[in-house]
Every structure is written in C-alpha cells, then in structure tokens.
Amino acid sequence: MEVILFIVVVVIAFYAYRAYMRSKFAGAFNISAVWLKRCIVGKISQNNPTGFFQLNYPMWEASNNDGTRDKRTNDTRIIDAWSELTIGGWRVRSKSSIELYSVVTALRAAGHDVALIPREQTKMTGASVIYSARQATSVMDLVRAFFNQKDMFRSFCIETCRANGYFVTESSKPGFDFYAELGGVTGLVACSCLNVSSNVGLPAIRQLSDANVLEGMPEMMYITTGGFSSQAISFASRENIHLIDGSQLLGMVHAAWGSSAAAASNIPYTEYTLTQQELEAGYPSDMQRR
Known part of the structure; x- marks a missing residue:
C-alpha cells in the first residue's frame, strides 16, 4: 500500500511540476x-532572445516512398517525432507539430521574435510582394511589386476584388482567371500585369x-496594370x-487598403503564418492529424 501511495505521489508531483513549468513560461512571455497544454517545458543554459523552432512529423514504421503506410505488412506502428522551440533560456517540446506552432503564433502575437522556418520564408517572399502592392501610391509601384513575380498578380487581383466586396471563386479553366460575384451578379475575370505604357490587345x-x-x-471584366488598345476597347464595349x-x-x-504608403519591410506575422491545411501537409496523407 505504501508503495502504491508513493507512486501516486510521484506521479502527481511529476504532472504538477510540468504544469508549474508551463505556467512559468506563459507568465514570462505573456501568453x-x-x-502549452500538450507541451513539455524546461529551462536550458542558452539565453537567446530570438526563438528558433523546428516542426517534425510522425511517420509510419513501415512506409512507402510517399510516406503512406506500406499495406503489404501488418505493421501499423507510428514513429513519433518531437517538434522543438527554444527561446530566452527555455525549451518547449511537443509531439504535435500543430500544437507547437500554436505556441509560436501566440509568441509572435505577444511581440516576441521567432525566426522563420523555410516554409514560412517561402510564404513571406510571396507575402512581401502582395504587401508591397497593397502600399502602392502609383501604378508604377504596382508594376515594380510584380516585376519578378508576375505569376502572383492573379492572386493579388483576387485579393483586391475580395477586399472591394466581391465574392471570388478561383478557376483553372482556360480564358479567364476567376469568377467574381457582386450584388447577385456573377462574371468572369481575367488579368495580366503589364508595363504602364503597354496595352492589352x-x-x-x-x-x-x-x-x-x-x-x-x-x-466580364479584364484587369491590368497597363492600358487597352483601341481595338480592345471597341470590342469590349460591344x-x-x-x-x-x-x-x-x-x-x-486604395479603396481596400488606403492610399498612404507603409514600410513594406514591416510585414505582419499574420501574412506568413502557416494555415491549418499547410501544417497538416507534413503528415502522411493516410495518417490522422494529431
């Protein structure tokens, strides 16, 4: 009986200590x-104010090249992987990459600097283009924003239409880029990024x-950063x-985001935050997200 009581006390103390460390971390970083409910929190000797993290995902013990389970065997074991965050003399670990990313997002929202992982860096590259275009004070600014990223102009037009009250549905059909509905009327929209002096023909x-x-x-609507030829204008009117x-x-x-320029380098963390779908993409397609 004493042994059982001792084990119970040890277990309670163990979980109480974990809760205490989570509370201390939360208080230290104002989150x-x-x-942190599914995280293990501890102190480390390093004290770097900038956070660093790595997201790791579980895998099947017996897996195919694409990460899915090899059904030629009866092995259904899962190899767990710990995701880890270090910041300011603390280490936070979790077997759930999604849970740890929630901690990272909470830290950023509280004003703490957490370095980007490669997937976020890629997303921020696109976000910086869109964000710069939002701050445009001239048509030339728009052209410059998409100078090396013209493939993103379509996304910007979609975002701009949405911000102006349109309900947008993307499309991969030839001849146009997306559907846009306003006031119960739906139309086709095509777009192209051209130099200021160039015309859509x-x-x-x-x-x-x-x-x-x-x-x-x-x-129907056609959007461009340039102009339109006389033939195009005549045909469009008919x-x-x-x-x-x-x-x-x-x-x-300007109607969507205002007409005053802002520092394009100060991109809000929300612009490159990974979505739930983007986070779940790291799991094998046949494994339940945890």
Missing part, C-alpha cells in the same frame, strides 16, 4: 498557458469573350466587358 479580350461562350455569365486599367486598379487598391 496563455492553454497553448484584342486577342486577350477576345479570349475572355470566347471563354464566356461556354460559361454564359452576364458580366461584348459588355468591363476594362480596368492601371489607374482604376490603383483606385481599387
């Missing part, structure tokens, strides 16, 4: 201890019109296609 506008032969939408040139696009940008 809620709720974020008739072929591009005709391509949008041809796509709508199959879609049958009542509205086909009920709304043409948004660089100046009009800049007006939409």
